[in-house]
Amino acid sequence: MTAVHIALVNDYEVVARGVVGMLRTYQNRVRVVELDLNKRVDERVDIALYDTFAGTQGDRAAIAQLTSNPAVRAVVVYSWNLDPTHIATVLNNGADGYISKGLPASQLVKALEAIYAGTERVHTGGVSIPTIIGGDWPGREEGLTEREAEVLALITQGLSNVEIAQRTHLSINSIKTYIRSCYRTIGVASRTNAVLWGIEHGFRPDRLRIEHPEPSPGTAEITVNA
Known part of the structure; x- marks a missing residue:
């Protein structure tokens, strides 16, 4: 096949x-x-x-x-x-x-x-709430869950809580809960410091087409057009 x-x-x-x-x-x-x-x-x-x-x-x-x-x-x-x-x-x-x-x-x-x-x-795997099994996201190595990382990424992009809720289809209360747990994990107490932390730890989108080396055996093949 x-x-x-x-x-x-x-x-x-x-x-x-x-x-x-x-x-x-x-x-x-x-x-x-x-x-x-x-x-x-x-x-x-x-x-x-x-x-x-x-x-x-x-x-x-x-x-x-x-x-x-x-x-x-x-x-x-x-x-x-x-x-x-x-x-x-x-x-x-x-x-x-x-x-x-x-x-x-x-x-x-x-x-x-x-x-x-x-x-x-x-x-959907037959479940209402997914368990993240694979993949990666910014801040994973710092202990952030994917949901916390996503909220922090949107904060770093300058979105308000209301805008984040609209973007993610989550409630305002859920967003506030993720923000609080995120702040505890990364050790900050304000939105400004969270943005600075996000900028320093790769939470800004990668907006340029990236170049890749030839794939090594056993890895997925990636080809990027100019």
């Missing part, structure tokens, strides 16, 4: 590379051929996998732009948000599939293959 060719769409290199790391032993079935950090997908791909970390949740313009790209055969949203109403909105917005970030690598590969084959569209 021919490998499914994937473009990873995310503004953060560490997040995109975390997904590449998850898929590294499955490159005979799923091959990452392009990383797109806030750039248009250039290479023809079977699936554009849109990671929602610190981005819109797939129900707005980002997905519409991907679905209108003739180089992309199918668009799949990769998210922790498993609300059925939200998922339906994303699919109605033009996405071809929706996958939970809580899936282990083997199930992620099966989900991508099923969506590519057109046999299924939604893969």
Whole structure:
């Protein structure tokens, strides 16, 4: 069976590379051929996998732009948000599939293959609240959860609590809870210091196309167009 060719769409290199790391032993079935950090997908791909970390949740313009790209055969949203109403909105917005970030690598590969084959569209793992199994995000090594890291990334970008709630589809109270736990973890007491910490620890989006060396044996193949 021919490998499914994937473009990873995310503004953060560490997040995109975390997904590449998850898929590294499955490159005979799923091959990452392009990383797109806030750039248009250039290479023809079977699936554009849109990671929602610190981005819109797939129900707005980002997905519409991907679905209108003739180089992309199918668009799949990769998210922790498993609300059925939200998922339906994303699919109605033009996405071809929706996958939970809580899936282990083997199930992620099966989900991508099923969506590519057109046999299924939604893969949540059968749970309402995902457990993060693989991947990576800024601040993980400092003890931040993915949710805390995402909120901090949005704070670092200058978004208010209301804007963060709208972006993440979380309540204001949930945002405040994540902010408090985040502040405790990184040892700051103010938003200003949190922003400074975020800037120093890679929480600003990577906005330039990155160059990659030739992949070593056993790793996912990555090709970046100029």
